[in-house]
Amino acid sequence: MVERFASRIPTVGGIFIQMEDELAASITIQGAVWGGAKAFTVTSGPGFSLMMEHIGYAAMTETPCVFVNVQRGGPSTGLPTLPAQADMMQARWGSHGDYGIIALCPNSPQECFDLTITAFNLSEEFRVPVMMMLDECVGHMTEKVVIPEAEKIAVTPxxxxxxxxxxxxxxxxxxxxxxxxxxxxDGYRFHVTGLTHDERGYPSMNVETQDRLVRRLLDKLKPLANGRALCETEGLDDADVVVVSYGITSRVAQRALQMARQRGIRAGKFRLISAWPFPAERIRELAGRVKAFVVPEINLGQMVYEVERAAAGKAKVIPVSHAGGTVHKPEAILKAIVEAAQ
Amino acid sequence: MNEATLEIPYEIPEGARNPVEPFLRMDRMPHIWCAGCGIGTTVNCFTRALLDSKANLDKVAIVSGIGCTGRVAGYARLDSFHTTHGRAIPFATGLKLANPELQVVVYSGDGDLFAIGGNHFIHAARRNMDLKVICVNNMIYAMTGGQTAPTTPATAITATSPYGVSEPTFNLVALAEAAGASYVARWTTYHVKQLARSMEEVLKKKGFCFIEVISPCPTLYQRRNKMGDGLDAMKDYKAKSKVRNGAPTGECTLSKTGEIVVGKFVDRERPDYLELLKAQMIESLGDRYVEPEEACCSEC
Amino acid sequence: MAKGFVAITAERCKGCGFCVEFCPTRVLALSSAFNSKGYHPPHIVSAEKCSGCDLCGMYCPDFAIFGGRYAR
Structure with a gap:
């Protein structure tokens, strides 16, 4: 991604700069945003850990920017160039304090293209950092991508x-x-700070300002948690079992779902595209009418806890975990579907 | 207050105003700095430099990190950014690249710029990024309670070196020169006129410019080292500093009680980051190179 | 008559004494009075000597004093 960007951007009037480290990259983009540009940065594994402080800064200062994280196995240096989905909770909670972010999970090169545009648009609309949460498989995947004409791309100014x-x-x-x-x-002489601040942007260390500000940083994202959540569903109308998945795992799950349907199991698909804010309303509503959720992910249990929380005991929630390095076998997911259907 | 004692024995001309005030967010005064702290003095010099350089203040942005000096951005009536600890320089880099017509000033402390932010400092100097970096060096992490900084002189007592600092210190001016800065100077808060002149010079100079300002910290540094109050520090600067313009920066290491070499040490011409970038892209891409667009306007 | 004047905002003063110490013509002294924060602000002891150089203004870390020259 970086190599492509570095080669292309000087021909379209932008700037690529390779900073000294991820701490620098993750705040340089924010300086660029306050200078009037759209900006993003890209990382994987430990680099994402280094960026955490500035994800908090972007949330606090409401700086619209995009972070791309191609997830690999961890912790620490872990499994470079091998897939995992184990940074999902880090994306949501990795910086200290209460705040909200948006995370999108493409499952194909085409979606990497389309959702990057969505990511920038959402970051402008909500003024939050938006995470593009790829995994190594999607990151290295080669597939046909249709790039629309520039004027047909909707851009949120x-x-x-x-x-x-x-x-x-x-x-x-x-x-x-x-x-x-x-x-x-532009002559506004404004002030931006990572300290708790009032409406003028001035530091204000009191309980009321803190509560008003931090609550708003979360509440402004509510539309995306509810009605406007991005997801892809299939076969939910008659489903007994719903497979909740995202990223590369959703493509493995697709195969498992076919196999289940061939066996006469009424299995449905719920693919998270916007994983954060988590579409709890949708899961809650499904929990009232399905037997179980099966949640395969390349980690030892992350988004499954969100599904459990939203299902609130009304449906069984079965994780299909994998510590990373490769993708699931469809059979592993199928096995969980079969068990869940009984 | 006994007004009689303070009565001014003449009339202040109508409209007379402290020249610093138009540059400050007066609704945020009084500031948080201690009695005898020198940061406010450096701010006076900076405002005089802005005034004398006739800079368009709408096009001057100030970026600070965290710490006592990190609060300068919050008091300056400019587009001002109080960023994270140590990261003022990379933030400023992004700001400058997105809008090259801005004069971007980084105003921060020694702990912020040279401990946690040291990596960014050397790389911005290496790139000759067009930033003006003003470092108020009070030789300690003051805001957090007086812990040892990379600039704390050997043998000094601090909250985290109760038996005295054993590590060697950074020589900031030598570091800046070695890393590639276009302009390097050091003054103390005693040298207000010279400091203001240096600040004015860097506001007119392109490239990575660095000014170190030695400043008192009576509360956290001097108290533990029995070095008196702010005024004692100022008298000490007056007595111990020696102006040596052009001195080899390697000979300008500071110590707890030794001579303080001040002056302008480096003033050289090097192409800055954007000039080098443009030249290289034109060299490689020719007509295919499209210069970075000015920051988008609100209409597009 | 003095060439210049100094103006003092006593409430902002923290009594550091920089202005008193570095005034080239010794116009100022710290007062024995207190401001509401308990600091001794400067007062004027030799008004006629003021050149209006504003060095006090450049030194004052609390933006509490400045000097100016009378228009001629």
């Missing part, structure tokens, strides 16, 4: 304030709980 500087308050939320943006050099 940055919502700059139209207020004059003397009236503008940099962190005053609008109707959608998101403040308008501003950029350096």
């Amino acid at each position: 940055r919502r700059y304030t139209t207020q004059p500087p003397e009236e503008f308050r940099a962190f005053e939320p609008k109707g959608d709980m998101v403040p308008d943006m501003v950029k350096a050099g």
